[in-house]
Amino acid sequence: MALIKTTGLVKRFGKLEVLKGIDESIDEGEVVAVVGPSGGGKSTFLRCLNLLERPTAGSIAFDGATVFPGAKPKEEDELRRRVGMVFQHFNLFPHRTVLDNLTLAPIRVRKLTEAEAKDEAMALLTRVGLSDKAAAFPAQLSGGQKQRIAIVRALAMRPDVLLFDEPTSALDPEMVGEVLAVMRDLAEGGMTMLVVTHEMGFARDAATRVLFMDDGRIAESASPAEFFRSPATPRAREFLSRVLGR
Amino acid sequence: MDFSFLAKYWKYYLVGAKNTVILAALAVAAGTLLGTALAVGRISRRRAPRLLASAYVEFIRGTPVLVQLFVVYYGLQRLGFRFPDWPFLGRLIGVNVPDFLAGALTLGINSAAYVCEIFRAGIQAVDRGQMEAARALGMGYGPALRRVVLPQAVRNILPALGNEFVTVIKESSIVSVIGIADLMYKTDAIRGMTFRPFEPLLVAAAVYFMMTYPLSKALARIETRLRSGAY
Numbered sequence A: 001m002a003l004i005k006t007t008g009l010v011k012r013f014g015k016l017e018v019l020k021g022i023d024e025s026i027d028e029g030e031v032v033a034v035v036g037p038s039g040g041g042k043s044t045f046l047r048c049l050n051l052l053e054r055p056t057a058g059s060i061a062f063d064g065a066t067v068f069p070g071a072k073p074k075e076e077d078e079l080r081r082r083v084g085m086v087f088q089h090f091n092l093f094p095h096r097t098v099l100d101n102l103t104l105a106p107i108r109v110r111k112l113t114e115a116e117a118k119d120e121a122m123a124l125l126t127r128v129g130l131s132d133k134a135a136a137f138p139a140q141l142s143g144g145q146k147q148r149i150a151i152v153r154a155l156a157m158r159p160d161v162l163l164f165d166e167p168t169s170a171l172d173p174e175m176v177g178e179v180l181a182v183m184r185d186l187a188e189g190g191m192t193m194l195v196v197t198h199e200m201g202f203a204r205d206a207a208t209r210v211l212f213m214d215d216g217r218i219a220e221s222a223s224p225a226e227f228f229r230s231p232a233t234p235r236a237r238e239f240l241s242r243v244l245g246r
Numbered sequence B: 001m002d003f004s005f006l007a008k009y010w011k012y013y014l015v016g017a018k019n020t021v022i023l024a025a026l027a028v029a030a031g032t033l034l035g036t037a038l039a040v041g042r043i044s045r046r047r048a049p050r051l052l053a054s055a056y057v058e059f060i061r062g063t064p065v066l067v068q069l070f071v072v073y074y075g076l077q078r079l080g081f082r083f084p085d086w087p088f089l090g091r092l093i094g095v096n097v098p099d100f101l102a103g104a105l106t107l108g109i110n111s112a113a114y115v116c117e118i119f120r121a122g123i124q125a126v127d128r129g130q131m132e133a134a135r136a137l138g139m140g141y142g143p144a145l146r147r148v149v150l151p152q153a154v155r156n157i158l159p160a161l162g163n164e165f166v167t168v169i170k171e172s173s174i175v176s177v178i179g180i181a182d183l184m185y186k187t188d189a190i191r192g193m194t195f196r197p198f199e200p201l202l203v204a205a206a207v208y209f210m211m212t213y214p215l216s217k218a219l220a221r222i223e224t225r226l227r228s229g230a231y
């Protein structure tokens, strides 16, 4: 059974139709790279999946239950707990230490005790090699460190799926690798992931599937091998030749 | 210029200044309470509270304090409302307590509109991504606002609230027209008794400045400290 299933998903901002009826299923364990030209609706698609953006029409089912339309606020909160998100600009809480960033929501939402939340947080920090930064504030970290913290902050909620919206686009080139390494690690561990990215290397060898989004539609859905060898649409060919520079 | 009247009347200024500070403090307290309630409405996700709060803010900011004062002072009396006559406040200020409270309430009603805007601006200055990140972790709107957004808004809000106190100290001079024994009222009394229309005003200006200037300076200090914190 699909973990996430959208049916006829439409999103308009005023007159602008950004998603034009998306029917898509994401299975458990899939690592889906979402690629396509800027403005095509990739971010909006992701943000609809955890209801940060309210769809205009269509429906979304998560783990067999309809979460849009009709979910109550509490159910929406629970959906967001189960669907983690990593943002382009990290969005760490600047007024809290790294440790507090990781324990705030587990204490408030998962109702862990402070001690439990701290133990889990330290284990997560160790996993990404940042346990020595527990007491630091976000402003004292490099971009790559911030994004790794943001990833484990999302993991601390024990999500069923992680959404990444261009997680390396705001990073200096030399820091892209350390973040992608954490993501590859997660993918190999069986995490279900949707990753909007311009890192074609990652899409090619870490993803199990590639979605090509263009002009509010999913124009192609294919295995990475197939997509990169012989994209089916002219738009995808054009996009690939531009980003791969050939 | 002749300031010899000071020898006899300096105490008037002292009492007036004290009452002005009490008046402004009461007004800012009332304004902060009411302004906080308004701000909650102003940033509500529902339409009705938003409209109500912004109507209040626009109306208050678009009408003179003097008119507001008369509306509160005479209007409430006509409606049969009496301000309480608290004896402890009477001993502290040595004048008619109900009138004093009417003045404080007016200034509070007026200040609330500005406090509301200070809160709204302070909250909206916090990056939208902060609320989104908190919500994306499964936190509800209320907890996300309280735990993530408001603590960051405070550093924008506190200095502006302090400045509002300074503003209210100055604007409080207006309420002397209904006979509250504040600094301005006392100044007028001295002018009458000494038949010197001008010099007492200069002294009043100096006293107002001696209250507002150190306050502004202290606030600027606090603001710098807030901005250079660990984050």
Ligand SMILES: Nc1ncnc2c1ncn2[C@@H]1O[C@H](COP(=O)(O)OP(=O)(O)O)[C@@H](O)[C@H]1O
Pocket (backbone or CB within 6 Å): A013, A016, A018, A036, A037, A038, A039, A040, A041, A042, A043, A044, A045
């Ligand atoms: N909150 C919004 N209000 C209005 N227009 C928006 C909003 N968010 C996105 N858009 C518009 O929707 C379109 C798709 O945006 P987006 O989903 O960010 O695309 P992508 O992530 O693929 O670059 C763009 O034209 C963008 O300007």
Ligand SMILES: [Mg+2]
Pocket (backbone or CB within 6 Å): A042, A043, A044, A166
């Ligand atoms: Mg985008």
